[in-house]
Amino acid sequence: MHIGWIGTGVMGRSMAGHLLDAGHTLFIFNRTREKAAALVERGAVWCDSPADVAATCHVVFTMVGYPADLRDVALGSMGLLSTMQPDGLLIDCTTSSPALAVEIAKAAATKGIASLDAPVSGGDVGARNATLSIMVGGEKAAFDRAMPYFEKLGKTIVLQGPAGSGQHTKMVNQILIASGMVAVCEGLIYARACGLDPERVLQSVSGGAAGSWSLTNYAPRMLKGDLAPGFYVEHFLKDMKIALDAADEMKLCLPGLGLAKQLYTMLAAMGGSRNGTQSLIKVLEAMSGMSGPGNLTDSKSAPRG
Amino acid sequence: MHIGWIGTGVMGRSMAGHLLDAGHTLFIFNRTREKAAALVERGAVWCDSPADVAATCHVVFTMVGYPADLRDVALGSMGLLSTMQPDGLLIDCTTSSPALAVEIAKAAATKGIASLDAPVSGGDVGARNATLSIMVGGEKAAFDRAMPYFEKLGKTIVLQGPAGSGQHTKMVNQILIASGMVAVCEGLIYARACGLDPERVLQSVSGGAAGSWSLTNYAPRMLKGDLAPGFYVEHFLKDMKIALDAADEMKLCLPGLGLAKQLYTMLAAMGGSRNGTQSLIKVLEAMSGMSGPGNLTDSKSAPRG
Numbered sequence: 055m056h057i058g059w060i061g062t063g064v065m066g067r068s069m070a071g072h073l074l075d076a077g078h079t080l081f082i083f084n085r086t087r088e089k090a091a092a093l094v095e096r097g098a099v100w101c102d103s104p105a106d107v108a109a110t111c112h113v114v115f116t117m118v119g120y121p122a123d124l125r126d127v128a129l130g131s132m133g134l135l136s137t138m139q140p141d142g143l144l145i146d147c148t149t150s151s152p153a154l155a156v157e158i159a160k161a162a163a164t165k166g167i168a169s170l171d172a173p174v175s176g177g178d179v180g181a182r183n184a185t186l187s188i189m190v191g192g193e194k195a196a197f198d199r200a201m202p203y204f205e206k207l208g209k210t211i212v213l214q215g216p217a218g219s220g221q222h223t224k225m226v227n228q229i230l231i232a233s234g235m236v237a238v239c240e241g242l243i244y245a246r247a248c249g250l251d252p253e254r255v256l257q258s259v260s261g262g263a264a265g266s267w268s269l270t271n272y273a274p275r276m277l278k279g280d281l282a283p284g285f286y287v288e289h290f291l292k293d294m295k296i297a298l299d300a301a302d303e304m305k306l307c308l309p310g311l312g313l314a315k316q317l318y319t320m321l322a323a324m325g326g327s328r329n330g331t332q333s334l335i336k337v338l339e340a341m342s343g344m345s346g347p348g349n350l351t352d353s354k355s356a357p358r359g
Numbered sequence: 360m361h362i363g364w365i366g367t368g369v370m371g372r373s374m375a376g377h378l379l380d381a382g383h384t385l386f387i388f389n390r391t392r393e394k395a396a397a398l399v400e401r402g403a404v405w406c407d408s409p410a411d412v413a414a415t416c417h418v419v420f421t422m423v424g425y426p427a428d429l430r431d432v433a434l435g436s437m438g439l440l441s442t443m444q445p446d447g448l449l450i451d452c453t454t455s456s457p458a459l460a461v462e463i464a465k466a467a468a469t470k471g472i473a474s475l476d477a478p479v480s481g482g483d484v485g486a487r488n489a490t491l492s493i494m495v496g497g498e499k500a501a502f503d504r505a506m507p508y509f510e511k512l513g514k515t516i517v518l519q520g521p522a523g524s525g526q527h528t529k530m531v532n533q534i535l536i537a538s539g540m541v542a543v544c545e546g547l548i549y550a551r552a553c554g555l556d557p558e559r560v561l562q563s564v565s566g567g568a569a570g571s572w573s574l575t576n577y578a579p580r581m582l583k584g585d586l587a588p589g590f591y592v593e594h595f596l597k598d599m600k601i602a603l604d605a606a607d608e609m610k611l612c613l614p615g616l617g618l619a620k621q622l623y624t625m626l627a628a629m630g631g632s633r634n635g636t637q638s639l640i641k642v643l644e645a646m647s648g649m650s651g652p653g654n655l656t657d658s659k660s661a662p663r664g
Contacts, residue, residue: 214556230571264533342611
């Protein structure tokens with residue numbers, strides 16, 4: 055089967071690789087061509103634009119950075135919908151705006167093309183091991199058609215509702231992570247400030263009502279000063295902005311998410327945009343005049359505006 | 360062995376019961392005598408004051424409500440230290456102030472009495488099933504002496520450091536839970552507001568990076584409107600106040616905990632003091648003009664001031 059894949063960053067590369075392994079012929083495009091080289095070496099066919107990909111493939115996945123990128127890839131003058139044939143299927147795995155997912159689904163429908171928003175969680179490790187949770191919005195028929203591919207990429211695959219529902223579900227996921235990360239940072243800061251051994255504290259608290267995936271997986275990295283990105287701060291900021299914008303639309307008050315967004319904005323201002331989300335600990339340390347292990351990447355790598 | 364036990368509320372009753380089951384003779388006191396009746400029926404010996412208990416027992420556990428109660432039980436004129444013999448051992452399982460734990464340990468030491476702060480987590484279920492996490496502060500020799508009893512009460516038993524360290528560790532636990540609960544409430548509010556099926560959303564998000572004990576255990580109760588107490592709001596407020604007071608002492612900035620405390624204070628003002636901590640969902644609903652299943656207990660049952 056010919057499959058298109060747009061976006062070969064850390065996540066997209068691993069995911070597209072699973073489809074190659076499954077025997078599909080992959081037609082790929084990425085804004086930075088070098089990042090697609092490894093897939094081309096493994097047999098994927100390079101295309102010069104999303105339009106070129108969609109001219110060849112009835113099923114096209116997208117996994118890009120920001121909603122603006124997705125808009126361009128899907129709806130732009132050289133975008134997927136400019137060449138895709140009726141009965142095509144667009145599957146977007148980017149974490150993006152629910153409203154844009156609805157807009158793309160509508161534009162696709164006018165051409166007889168089906169569209170799914172299918173953001174994922176599980177990070178680079180989940181992408182590599184094909185254990186992602188895939189949260190899908192769209193029509194049941196399109197979902198069923200995509201399922202054989204989804205099954206190569208993830209293990210928890212749920213149709214959440216109509217177009218946009220996958221993105222909304224991903225926003226719930228990010229809302230949970232946001233305040234959860236604040237909790238972990240504050241717990242560790244407190245433990246260190248009062249002279250406890252944080253590793254020993256984790257023995258007491260990780261297995262009970264205070265336990266969480268973030269505590270188990272991020273607290274040890276924070277304690278070692280390992281701020282390397284699994285998930286980039288700048289991408290998490292993007293997600294929180296999408297969630298807060300959607301919440302504004304719905305007139306929802308989400309004070310915990312609002313606080314987390316402010317703290318991550320401070321982290322970006324401190325030069326942490328290209329660090330991993332666990333580097334939020336540096337903000338909490340700074341707020342209390344503490345210093346801990348690990349350094350943020352230089353702020354010059356994260357220009358403002 | 361003669362063991363003293365002060366405080367036979369929901370937690371203390373179950374825990375004391377395990378020591379009875381282990382064959383110890385229990386001497387008990389509780390402010391409200393009726394709440395000790397079940398233990399007396401099972402063979403525990405009623406005493407009229409903490410002083411009476413300590414006059415008979417070399418090892419005395421306390422599990423009371425508030426730091427002020429503990430101060431009275433331990434240091435008051437009819438308190439444990441007024442009658443306890445040298446070589447006695449005080450073990451306080453109340454979640455209380457780290458500073459008070461240090462104060463009691465010092466007062467005990469002047470009489471040759473050892474003291475441990477040993478708050479627990481795991482709730483009523485953990486108390487019943489003897490699966491508590493017991494977080495201990497004090498001397499190693501006292502910890503070793505208490506271990507045979509601890510082993511009847513819990514499964515994760517860790518000496519965290521000198522007097523007060525058990526309480527500080529419990530504060531870390533509560534800090535983690537506080538913002539974690541805000542996260543769960545906001546995730547559910549968002550899911551409902553955008554028309555998702557929250558149960559289905561939980562299928563997608565519970566098993567991954569957004570997962571937590573609170574999400575797994577409290578979200579389903581919130582969705583059913585089950586606001587019954589496992590852990591009382593008024594007790595959690597007490598714990599958060601202790602943590603914030605300790606943080607103030609250390610000049611720590613814990614904005615997530617501060618926010619959670621404000622939201623729980625609103626919950627108490629809405630009449631929720633005697634509900635379970637998962638009823639925080641009612642505050643987030645109120646802030647967004649939503650209504651969901653479940654009603655708070657009447658505010659008359661939770662007088663102010």
